Amino acid sequence: MKIRIIGSVAAGTSVAAKARRNNEEADIRIYDRDYDISYSVCGIPYFIGDEVEDLETLNPRDPAWFKKRYNVDIQTRHEVTDIDHDTKTLTIKNLDTGETLTDTYDILVFATGASPLTPNIEGTELGHVFHIRTIQNAGAIDQFIESRKPKTATIIGAGYIGLEMAEQLTHLGIEVTILQRSNQVMKHLDKDIADRITDTLKAHGVNVLLDQEAVRITETEIITSKGDTIASDLVFLAVGVKPNTALAEKIDVKLGKTGAIAVNEKMQTNLPDVYAVGDVAESFSVITGKPLYRPLGSTANKMGRIAGDVITGGNSIHRGILGTGIVRVFELAIGQTGLNEQEALAQGYDIETLHNIKPARAAYLGGKEIIIKAIADRATGRLLGVQAVGEEGVDKRIDVFVTAMTFGAKAEDLFHLDLAYAPPFSTTKDPVMYTGMALDNAIKKQNKLLTPKELQHRMEKGESFQIIDTRAKNQYDKSHIPDAVNIPLAELRNKAKDLDPKKPILCYCNSGVTGNAAQNILRQMGFEEVYNLSGGNKNYQVYRK
Incomplete structure (x- = not known):
């Protein structure tokens, strides 16, 4: 069985490793147009910020190691340029010599990953503008910082890697600006949570510009859609990635709703003997069952292992993802x-x-x-x-x-x-x-919760609430919700008679516990529409900033 894999980072190497564990006789070969294999994209910001001292730490394996360990041939700097699925033939170009060669397969796996998006901005081709995706990118960025000693940097995009870079560049003493076209950082979060991250970034000196886009990059500055000028010795493009599907589309591999390759639970595409794994492939939500695209190394490894098992006779299946993510920001x-x-x-x-x-x-x-x-x-x-x-x-x-x-x-x-x-x-x-x-x-139990957002929305619609601050007076004096009446919990039973039983009541404390206790008291006393403010005054004050 000739297994041919296109792509040698997390997913492709996982396919090969699992297939070899299951089958010692299979002829397994990986082609990759890049220089490096099986490296940690997620670790690049930490190398840039000197938390990782040696770049080789992020790239510990090479084709020779893989050959010795798994008896798998990995040919880097070899780009698959064409596929004839009828004859199961690959056309490959050696990018170092220009030589063209052919190979055949029984099983073909697309592990072609994703490429960073380049926004349509004048000046992205300049030498101080970088993507953050490959080991080659990392080396070039490190060399630029070492030789040019930039004082200012702008990160276009505020997703995971953009925020990681903001942290690491700040640690290097570089003045950082984040430019984000939407009204919040980290689009996968709700704004009330994302705003807490923005506050932390600003507290550490990061200039966060929301609702703005870059329209032009020069050697020394960026011009934004609002006409602002940002001094920038260094620019990073971190606006997301796009699955590398062009080669698969040449043989009519079907794409899913997310734009990545559609696969079933066994990582099989619509074509027989053709699989797709990793950042080029679509996953699905554990919650909704619907297509979901969240390119992460952990998911890529999982997909690769599943495909390697299925190809060699196993019965593994992909159970979907939740789209889990985590990031450190200072x-x-x-x-x-x-x-x-x-x-x-x-x-x-x-x-x-x-x-x-x-x-x-x-x-x-x-x-x-x-x-x-x-x-x-x-x-x-x-x-x-x-x-x-x-x-x-x-x-x-x-x-x-x-x-x-x-x-x-x-x-x-x-x-x-x-x-x-x-x-x-x-x-x-x-x-x-x-x-x-x-x-x-x-x-x-009808212990109804009301978020600050819901409270504001309902009040803007003209609804009126009796708002009770159940904290001590000194806490109330320090900060409270407008129109709130201070009735500490210990006094609530006696003062409840002054409340209108026909009018909605909102109780709150610092974070929610005492507000819930007040809510229970009033409900037991016969008040029907009683809410507890979700997250209490702490959450409200952050929301209202």
Whole structure:
């Protein structure tokens, strides 16, 4: 069996490795037009910022190592330029010599990855403008910084790699500007969570310009769509990637709705004996079952292993993804999985939304707060998505949520998880458990939640609320919601008689716990429409900035 793989980064090498483990007799060969194989794209910003000292650390394997370990031939600087699927023949060009050769296959795997998008901006071809995608990019950027000593840099795009680069360049003492055409950073997050990241970037001296586009790049500056001029000795294009499908399209491989190659759960395309894996291939959502494209090395490795197993007689299947991601931005970790609020609403779900603000571990040991935004389906209680921001413990919680959601957990299931507890690591009621409890109460027991966004929307429509601040007077005096009346929880039972039972009531505290207690008191006293402000005053004040 002749297995031919086009592409030798995470997905392609995973196909080859798994196929070889299953079958010692298969003839396995990989072609790649690049210089390097199996490297860590995600590690490049940390090499640029000197957290990774040696570039070879991101590129530890070469074709010779792969040949010795797996008996797989990898031919770099060899570009597959044409395919005849009727005769199963490849045409390959040696990019170093210009020589053209042919090869045949029984099984063909597209692992051609994705390429960084180049926005339609005058000046992107200039020598100080870089993409952040390959080991060659990394080496060129490092050499530029070392030789030219840039003082200013602009990053066009505010996704994961753009934010990582902002952090690392700031650590190098370079003045950084982020230019983003939408009104928030990190499009996979809801704006109320993304704004917390913007605040952190600004606190570290990063100039964040939202709702603006670059229209021209010169040797020393960038001109924006609003006519602003940004001094820039160095420019990075980080506006996203596009799957490399052109070669596959030549033989009529079908693309999916996302623009990537459509595959089934066995990574098979519409053509017999043709597979696609990694950043060139489309995945699907565990939540909705619909196509989803989130190019990540972890997903690429998984897809490659599945294809390698299926090709050699195994029965592995791809179970979909949640679109999980995590990024570090200075002291913050930001994680997300599943649907955000806007995506859930667009899919037609009737959602309950909770902002849970809790310490990651015991406060008396210095535990710092995590802000968790969780979204559940009111009809079924199923957890649909989670976003989390904090200085510690975010990765642990996101992974717990991911595991639960992968197996279809409902909000109520989270409370029953037997999570590890000791004060240095968690709290007795872990933020994950409390998230499930509060969401379940909101869904089943009518402990209604109202987000700051929903409150503003309803008030703009002319609705009127009795707003009760249940905190101590000194906290109320420091900051509170406009028109709120300060009634500390201990006084609420006596003063409830002064409230109008026919008018909606909104209770709030600092983060939500005391507001929920006040809500329960009023509900027990017969007040019917009582809300607790999701995330309390802390969340409201961030939202209103």
